[in-house]
Amino acid sequence: MTPITLIARALKRERTKAGLSLSALAERAGLAKSTLSQLEAAQGNPSIETLWAIANALDVPFGFLFDTARPEMTLVRAGEGTQINAEGTNLSAVLLSNGPPGSRRDLYRFDLVAGAARHAAAHPQGTIEHALVSSGRARIGPADALQDLGPGDYFRFPGDIAHSYEAISDEATVFLAMEFPR
Amino acid sequence: MTPITLIARALKRERTKAGLSLSALAERAGLAKSTLSQLEAAQGNPSIETLWAIANALDVPFGFLFDTARPEMTLVRAGEGTQINAEGTNLSAVLLSNGPPGSRRDLYRFDLVAGAARHAAAHPQGTIEHALVSSGRARIGPADALQDLGPGDYFRFPGDIAHSYEAISDEATVFLAMEFPR
DNA sequence: GACTTTCGTTTGTCAACACGAACAACGACC
DNA sequence: GGTCGTTGTTCGTGTTGACAAACGAAAGTC
Numbered sequence: 001m002t003p004i005t006l007i008a009r010a011l012k013r014e015r016t017k018a019g020l021s022l023s024a025l026a027e028r029a030g031l032a033k034s035t036l037s038q039l040e041a042a043q044g045n046p047s048i049e050t051l052w053a054i055a056n057a058l059d060v061p062f063g064f065l066f067d068t069a070r071p072e073m074t075l076v077r078a079g080e081g082t083q084i085n086a087e088g089t090n091l092s093a094v095l096l097s098n099g100p101p102g103s104r105r106d107l108y109r110f111d112l113v114a115g116a117a118r119h120a121a122a123h124p125q126g127t128i129e130h131a132l133v134s135s136g137r138a139r140i141g142p143a144d145a146l147q148d149l150g151p152g153d154y155f156r157f158p159g160d161i162a163h164s165y166e167a168i169s170d171e172a173t174v175f176l177a178m179e180f181p182r
Numbered sequence: 183m184t185p186i187t188l189i190a191r192a193l194k195r196e197r198t199k200a201g202l203s204l205s206a207l208a209e210r211a212g213l214a215k216s217t218l219s220q221l222e223a224a225q226g227n228p229s230i231e232t233l234w235a236i237a238n239a240l241d242v243p244f245g246f247l248f249d250t251a252r253p254e255m256t257l258v259r260a261g262e263g264t265q266i267n268a269e270g271t272n273l274s275a276v277l278l279s280n281g282p283p284g285s286r287r288d289l290y291r292f293d294l295v296a297g298a299a300r301h302a303a304a305h306p307q308g309t310i311e312h313a314l315v316s317s318g319r320a321r322i323g324p325a326d327a328l329q330d331l332g333p334g335d336y337f338r339f340p341g342d343i344a345h346s347y348e349a350i351s352d353e354a355t356v357f358l359a360m361e362f363p364r
Numbered sequence: 365g366a367c368t369t370t371c372g373t374t375t376g377t378c379a380a381c382a383c384g385a386a387c388a389a390c391g392a393c394c
Numbered sequence: 395g396g397t398c399g400t401t402g403t404t405c406g407t408g409t410t411g412a413c414a415a416a417c418g419a420a421a422g423t424c
Contacts, residue, residue: 032383047227134316
């Protein structure tokens, strides 16, 4: 599938969803409406700056301008899910795992209790971790950049250096997303 | 930050990481090495097909060509963050947006209140949504597969069909991860 | 030393992208 | 009916992206 047809569909979809005419979008993006017209007709081969201007004008992520295929559903109730590493008093559940354990991006839920810090060694270089505190308070991050986080706090940090998670209230629930480099 | 400078850095980074020379990459991608040379020098304005060929030849996701040389850290306290679309009484905050205007997977926090459903139109085909209820209870999902979720519940569903989020307790906090197709 | 190979750059040419203007189609309004 | 205003389209033109070839620089090989 050539990217041009994908962009054509996505552009038309996003533009109509935004309720904009070709003229209006062209003016907002600083482009000629003829350019947009041809793009929606899947003609041509737009440059990056053109697409960039379109994405900004539509106020959508850049990835919205591309398409492909097929998902299914998964529901994991609290307390369910494939539980791993219930070391000591910590409990973890894998929410999202792509293929064999930890291939590209994994999503975990950690139920931490006070007094039992969880230490993680360095993951592969380039790994990025996204921590979301759901309830309670927790101290999370690399040793030299620990952060005290409360409910709703979000912390993004490198996963390729040693780091730790620790509840500093009685209990704490943390959602953790890990991005692995390819 | 203009996209071509990002591409210039990303291209050089990914190419050297792959241990390829300009000539080798040019042949694999079916491009002229002069084109690649100029792109790494941040000169010009490449077309989509050119970038597409490069991404395929490097075997990296398309969004990688817009990544800055991470990882760095980001901390978003509760109530902070770039807030979007505070329509009615709902409040959203973008937690994770990959690269210049979010290219691959975005992370949101929704603070829902009862009686104000949030309806989302279909996202690009292949989009997957991961909903994590942090507190309260919420009814989330496609119209024909709505799920009542409580704290800790996780629901994964297709984002390429219309769907909605609605609090069924006084308040509810939901973390939502969106995966966009390549 | 000279010869060879590979590296990335720079040059000139052709194709095509982005532009603007003119175009026809449709609806609103008086 | 007529006259706007807006829709999206199709032309003609200048600019520029992508290419191939030539280029100098650096590293082997004999």
